[in-house]
Amino acid sequence: MSTVGNPANIFWHENPVRKVEREKLLNQQGCVVWITGLSGSGKSTLACSLGRELQSRGKLSYVLDGDNLRHGLNKNLGFSPESRTENIRRTGKCIHKLSIGEVANLFADAGLICIASLISPYRKDRDACRALLPDKKFIEVFMNMPLQLCEDRDPKGLYKLAREGKIKGFTGIDDPYEPPLNCEIELQLKDGVVPTPHEMAGQVVSYMENEGFLEA
Ligand SMILES: Nc1ncnc2c1ncn2[C@@H]1O[C@H](COP(=O)(O)OS(=O)(=O)O)[C@@H](OP(=O)(O)O)[C@H]1O
Numbered sequence: 001m002s003t004v005g006n007p008a009n010i011f012w013h014e015n016p017v018r019k020v021e022r023e024k025l026l027n028q029q030g031c032v033v034w035i036t037g038l039s040g041s042g043k044s045t046l047a048c049s050l051g052r053e054l055q056s057r058g059k060l061s062y063v064l065d066g067d068n069l070r071h072g073l074n075k076n077l078g079f080s081p082e083s084r085t086e087n088i089r090r091t092g093k094c095i096h097k098l099s100i101g102e103v104a105n106l107f108a109d110a111g112l113i114c115i116a117s118l119i120s121p122y123r124k125d126r127d128a129c130r131a132l133l134p135d136k137k138f139i140e141v142f143m144n145m146p147l148q149l150c151e152d153r154d155p156k157g158l159y160k161l162a163r164e165g166k167i168k169g170f171t172g173i174d175d176p177y178e179p180p181l182n183c184e185i186e187l188q189l190k191d192g193v194v195p196t197p198h199e200m201a202g203q204v205v206s207y208m209e210n211e212g213f214l215e216a
């Protein structure tokens with residue numbers, strides 16, 4: 001009888017190099033910055049700006065972008081509620097698909113600052129990713145931009161297609177986005193103006209500095 005997939009026959013092998021040692025080497029705390037928000041709200045832009053800012057401070061980060069991962073790791077996934085959940089967190093039903101939450105957790109364990117940028121519309125999925133990580137190592141950043149702004153931007157023309165009924169189940173149009181209830185950072189308009197990517201990245205970096213993530 002095959003024992004493949006039987007957790008009873010799988011054992012944890014301890015790595016002699018501990019996470020704190022890796023963090024000391026990098027002089028930073030491994031963590032996940034999880035950027036959530038509507039399509040077009042600026043997630044990828046913030047992820048890039050934050051990555052650049054951290055790099056300039058000598059901090060090692062890596063971006064996991066939903067759109068990009070759907071070209072590779074998760075290319076067989078669609079946008080049904082089940083697929084979105086699978087994209088973000090392995091449900092255990094499908095052994096071939098990698099969960100971004102699990103991957104982000106591995107990056108954080110490696111000592112990196114993992115920047116995950118996904119719509120991640122469902123609260124339960126984000127909370128499940130949070131639960132994968134040690135306490136306070138999951139920094140949820142909510143891109144709280146109005147739907148109208150995202151739709152006006154529509155850089156890929158997807159909102160237009162969704163309004164025309166040519167894409168079904170589009171987040172914010174005919175599929176829900178559940179805003180976070182207790183995120184660490186909320187980014188929003190200031191006096192009706194969108195902060196620059198640099199300003200937004202600065203807000204995240206300030207939080208990380210204050211919370212001690214940028215030193216071992
Ligand atoms: N139905 C539907 N709803 C929402 N988004 C859609 C859809 N179909 C395609 N796209 C494009 O896919 C990008 C979102 O992928 P994600 O992996 O971040 O989505 S999710 O977290 O699994 O919901 C998203 O990219 P971003 O604009 O960068 O968010 C869209 O370009």
Ligand SMILES: Nc1ncnc2c1ncn2[C@@H]1O[C@H](COP(=O)(O)OP(=O)(O)O)[C@@H](O)[C@H]1O
Pocket residue numbers: 037038039040041042043044045046153155194195196197200
């Ligand atoms: N802070 C910002 N100020 C002005 N334009 C922005 C800002 N952030 C993003 N944009 C623009 O909005 C569009 C969508 O941004 P993007 O980062 O692709 O969003 P998402 O990853 O959430 O879909 C892009 O054309 C981008 O240049």
